Amino acid sequence: MQVKNPILLLICCIFCFSINGCKKGKNEVAATKTTIKQDEFSLDSKVIPKYAKGFHIEHFDSFIRVKIHNPWAEGEIYAVYNLYTNDTVTLPQQGVNIKIPLASLVVNTFAYFEFLDQLSELDKITGTSDGFRIYNPKIRAGLQEERIVDLGNPFNMNIEKTLALNPQAILTSAYAQRDNYSERMIQAGVPVIYNLEWMENSPLARAEWIKMIAVFFDKEEMADSIFNKIEWRYLSKKEKTKDIQKRHTVMAGDNFQGTWYVPGGNSFNAALFRDAGLDYYYKNDERSGSIGLDIETVLTQFGNAEYWFGCAAKSYKELAEKDPKYLLFEAVKKKHVFNNNNRTTPSGGNDYFESAIAYPDLLLCDLIKAVYPHLLPHYTFTYIKELE
Amino acid sequence: MKHKTRLFALLMVILVIVFIADIFTGNAPISIKDGWNALFGTSGNAIIDEIVFNYRLPKAITAILAGAALSVAGLLMQTLFRNPLAGPDVLGVSAGAGLGVALLTTLGGSALYSAVSWLGSMAQVVAAIAGAIPVLLLILGVSSRIKDSVTILVLGMIFGYVANALITILQSFADPDSLKVFVMWTFGSLSAVTWNKMPLLAILVITGIIAVFFLQKPLNSLLLGEQYAASIGLNIKQTRRIIITITALITGTVTAFTGPIAFVGVVIPHFARALFGTVNHKTVIPATLILGSILMVTCDIVSQIPISNQTLPINAVTAVFGAPMIIWIVVKRKKL
Numbered sequence: 001m002q003v004k005n006p007i008l009l010l011i012c013c014i015f016c017f018s019i020n021g022c023k024k025g026k027n028e029v030a031a032t033k034t035t036i037k038q039d040e041f042s043l044d045s046k047v048i049p050k051y052a053k054g055f056h057i058e059h060f061d062s063f064i065r066v067k068i069h070n071p072w073a074e075g076e077i078y079a080v081y082n083l084y085t086n087d088t089v090t091l092p093q094q095g096v097n098i099k100i101p102l103a104s105l106v107v108n109t110f111a112y113f114e115f116l117d118q119l120s121e122l123d124k125i126t127g128t129s130d131g132f133r134i135y136n137p138k139i140r141a142g143l144q145e146e147r148i149v150d151l152g153n154p155f156n157m158n159i160e161k162t163l164a165l166n167p168q169a170i171l172t173s174a175y176a177q178r179d180n181y182s183e184r185m186i187q188a189g190v191p192v193i194y195n196l197e198w199m200e201n202s203p204l205a206r207a208e209w210i211k212m213i214a215v216f217f218d219k220e221e222m223a224d225s226i227f228n229k230i231e232w233r234y235l236s237k238k239e240k241t242k243d244i245q246k247r248h249t250v251m252a253g254d255n256f257q258g259t260w261y262v263p264g265g266n267s268f269n270a271a272l273f274r275d276a277g278l279d280y281y282y283k284n285d286e287r288s289g290s291i292g293l294d295i296e297t298v299l300t301q302f303g304n305a306e307y308w309f310g311c312a313a314k315s316y317k318e319l320a321e322k323d324p325k326y327l328l329f330e331a332v333k334k335k336h337v338f339n340n341n342n343r344t345t346p347s348g349g350n351d352y353f354e355s356a357i358a359y360p361d362l363l364l365c366d367l368i369k370a371v372y373p374h375l376l377p378h379y380t381f382t383y384i385k386e387l388e
Numbered sequence: 389m390k391h392k393t394r395l396f397a398l399l400m401v402i403l404v405i406v407f408i409a410d411i412f413t414g415n416a417p418i419s420i421k422d423g424w425n426a427l428f429g430t431s432g433n434a435i436i437d438e439i440v441f442n443y444r445l446p447k448a449i450t451a452i453l454a455g456a457a458l459s460v461a462g463l464l465m466q467t468l469f470r471n472p473l474a475g476p477d478v479l480g481v482s483a484g485a486g487l488g489v490a491l492l493t494t495l496g497g498s499a500l501y502s503a504v505s506w507l508g509s510m511a512q513v514v515a516a517i518a519g520a521i522p523v524l525l526l527i528l529g530v531s532s533r534i535k536d537s538v539t540i541l542v543l544g545m546i547f548g549y550v551a552n553a554l555i556t557i558l559q560s561f562a563d564p565d566s567l568k569v570f571v572m573w574t575f576g577s578l579s580a581v582t583w584n585k586m587p588l589l590a591i592l593v594i595t596g597i598i599a600v601f602f603l604q605k606p607l608n609s610l611l612l613g614e615q616y617a618a619s620i621g622l623n624i625k626q627t628r629r630i631i632i633t634i635t636a637l638i639t640g641t642v643t644a645f646t647g648p649i650a651f652v653g654v655v656i657p658h659f660a661r662a663l664f665g666t667v668n669h670k671t672v673i674p675a676t677l678i679l680g681s682i683l684m685v686t687c688d689i690v691s692q693i694p695i696s697n698q699t700l701p702i703n704a705v706t707a708v709f710g711a712p713m714i715i716w717i718v719v720k721r722k723k724l
Contacts, residue, residue: 152699155568155569155572156575156699156701158415158699159443159579160415160416160443160444163435163439163443164415164416164417164435164439166435175566175569179569179572180577180579180580183582184443184579184582187442188438188442188443189438290563292560
C-alpha cells in the first residue's frame with residue numbers, strides 16, 4: 001500500500017501537465033505563425049517574384065511587409081516581417097517588426113554572403129558560423145581581424161556569444177521545425193529572418209531571393225537591377241543550348257555510406273541540367289529534394305551516362321581506390337567526371353556553396369563548357385573542376 | 389551518523405558552489421557584479437540580463453534536474469536488475485524517445501507537418517514522450533507476464549535495439565538537413581529548456597523523485613534477492629511495475645527535454661555507494677540525487693570551455709567524465 005499512492009499521484013500529474021504542455025505549445029504557434037487577416041492598412045503595391053515561390057513583398061504607406069511562404073503547407077505563411085524606417089509609425093500586430101536599414105546582422109547561411117556583397121552590405125555582418133569553412137575572402141578577413149565573430153556550428157550556434165553581439169537580426173535557413181537556437185533568439189527579442197531559397201527548384205528562383213534580403217537594407221531597386229542582369233545573363237546562356245540535337249546524358253551526386261543521393265526531377269540541379277542541354281534520367285520525376293539510391297540502382301540507371309557532375313573525389317585514382325565499382329560507369333571510362341572543388345580553401349571553404357547562388361549563369365556556363373565546349377570557347381570553369 | 393550528515397552537508401555546499409559557478413561562467417564575459425545584479429534585479433544591460441537570467445539560470449536548473457533524475461533512474465535499474473552496469477536507458481525508453489524525435493525530424497517536413505506546426509516548440513518534447521510511451525507499455529506488459537527480472541532487462545535492451553534500428557532506417561531515407569537536426573538532438577543540450585518549458589520538466593521530474601523516496605524499503609528488500617524480498621511479504625510484480633513506471637517517466641521526460649544523456653545514470657549510483665560506504669537506499673537515494681546534480685552541473689561548466697567557438701555537446705562531456713569511472717568499476721569488480 002505504501003507505494004501505491006505516489007503512482008496514482010504520478011499518473012494524475014503526467015496527465016494534467018502533459019495537457020498543459022500541449023496547450024502552451026499551441027499558444028506559441030498561434031503567436032508566431034498565423035495566417036494574417038486583412039488589416040486596416042492600405043496596400044500600395046505588391047511585388048510577386050518572377051521565379052521564386054517562397055516570398056512576396058507588400059508596400060504599405062508607412063512600412064513594407066515581407067511574407068515568407070511555407071513550403072511544407074500550401075497557402076500558409078511561414079514568417080511575416082513589418083519593416084519600417086520611422087519610429088513613429090503604427091505597425092500591424094501580426095508579424096515581426098524590424099527597423100530598416102539593418103545596421104548589424106548575424107548570418108548563419110553562407111549562400112547570402114554574395115547577395116550582401118553585391119548589395120554593398122557585407123560590412124553589416126557581425127557574426128557567422130563555421131568560420132573555417134568559409135571561402136569569401138572578405139568574411140575571412142573580418143574573422144581574422146575580429147570584426148566578425150565566429151559563432152561555431154551552424155546547427156548549434158553559440159547562444160551566449162550571439163546575445164553578447166546584440167545583432168539587429170539573425171539570418172538563417174528555415175526548416176520544417178523550429179530549432180532551439182532560433183527559439184532562444186526570438187525569446188530574447190532578436191528577430192530571426194528565415195530564408196528558404198534552398199527549397200526553390202530553379203537557379204533563377206534561388207537567385208531572386210536577393211530581392212528578399214535587399215528589402216531589409218532598403219535597397220529594393222538595386223536588387224531588382226542586379227537580378228535583371230543575372231536573369232539576362234542566365235537566359236542568354238540557356239539560349240545557346242536550345243538547338244542541341246543530341247543531348248548528352250548526365251549523372252550526379254555521389255555515394256555516401258552505401259546510399260547515393262541524386263537530385264530529384266523537380267530540383268534545382270535537374271533544372272540546371274535541363275537548361276544546359278543535358279538529358280537526366282529523373283527529368284520527369286516530381287521530387288524536389290534528393291533521392292537516395294543504392295549502388296546497384298545507380299549502376300543500372302546511370303551506368304551509361306556520359307557525364308558525371310558533383311563527384312566527391314579529387315582524382316580518378318582516388319575514385320578507383322574508394323570503390324572499384326566506380327570504374328564501371330561510362331562517365332569514368334570516358335574521363336568525364338567533375339567535382340565542385342575549383343574554388344576552395346585548405347580548411348574546407350568552397351565557393352560553390354557560397355557565391356554560386358548569385359551567379360547561376362556561371363553554374364550554367366560550367367556545365368555547358370564541360371559538355372559542349374564549342375558553345376563557350378573562351379570560358380574557363382568557375383566552380384567545377386575535372387578530376388585529375 | 390554524524391559522518392554521513394557532514395558528508396551530505398559538504399555535498400550540498402559543493403552543489404551550491406558549482407551551481408553558482410555555472411551561472412557566473414560562460415562564453416560571454418560578464419563580471420560577477422553584473423551577473424549578480426542580473427540575477428536579482430537588473431544589471432542595467434538588457435543583454436546581460438537576458439544571458440544570465442533567461443539562458444544560464446534555466447540551463448543550470450535543468451542540469452540539476454537532469455543529473456538528479458538520470459542518476460536516480462540508474463540506481464533504480466541497478467537495484468531492480470541487480471546489475472551494476474544497468475542505467476536509465478536499459479529499458480529502451482530513451483531509444484523510444486529517440487525514435488519519436490527521429491520520426492519528427494525526418495517526416496516533419498511532410499507527413500507530420502500539421503502536427504509539428506500545431507505543437508510549435510513543444511513538438512520535439514511531445515514526439516519524444518510519444519516515442520517513449522509505447523516502449524514503456526511494452527515493458528510493463530512484459531513485466532506482468534515474466535517472473536524473471538533479467539529477462540525484462542534483456543527484452544528492454546532488445547526493444548532499444550529495435551527502436552535504434554528503426555531510427556537508422558529513418559536516417560537512411562532522410563535528407564541531409566533533417567539528419568543534421570536529429571544528430572544535434574542526440575548530442576544532448578541543457579539549454580533547450582526555456583522558462584516556459586521548465587514547469588513541465590520540473591514537475592514531472594520532481595514527482596518521480598518524490599515517488600522514489602517511497603520506494604526505499606522495497607528497494608532495500610530487492611538487494612537481498614527477489615526470492616528473499618517475496619518471502620518477507622513484498623509484492624514483487626507490483627514493485628517492479630512501479631519501479632519501471634517511475635524510471636521510464638523520469639528518463640523519458642529528461643530525454644525529451646535534453647536529448648539522450650549517457651553515463652551519468654550508470655556511474656553516479658556507484659559513486660554514491662562507494663562514497664557513503666553503504667547500499668542502504670535511505671542514504672544512497674539522496675546521495676545519488678546530489679552527486680548526479682553536481683556531476684551534471686560540472687559537465688555543463690566544462691562544456692562551455694571555448695573550443696573552436698562552440699559549446700561542447702553535453703553528451704560527450706558526460707561520457708568523457710563517465711568512461712574512466714566505468715572502467716574503474718569493471719576493473720574493481722573482476723567478475724564483470
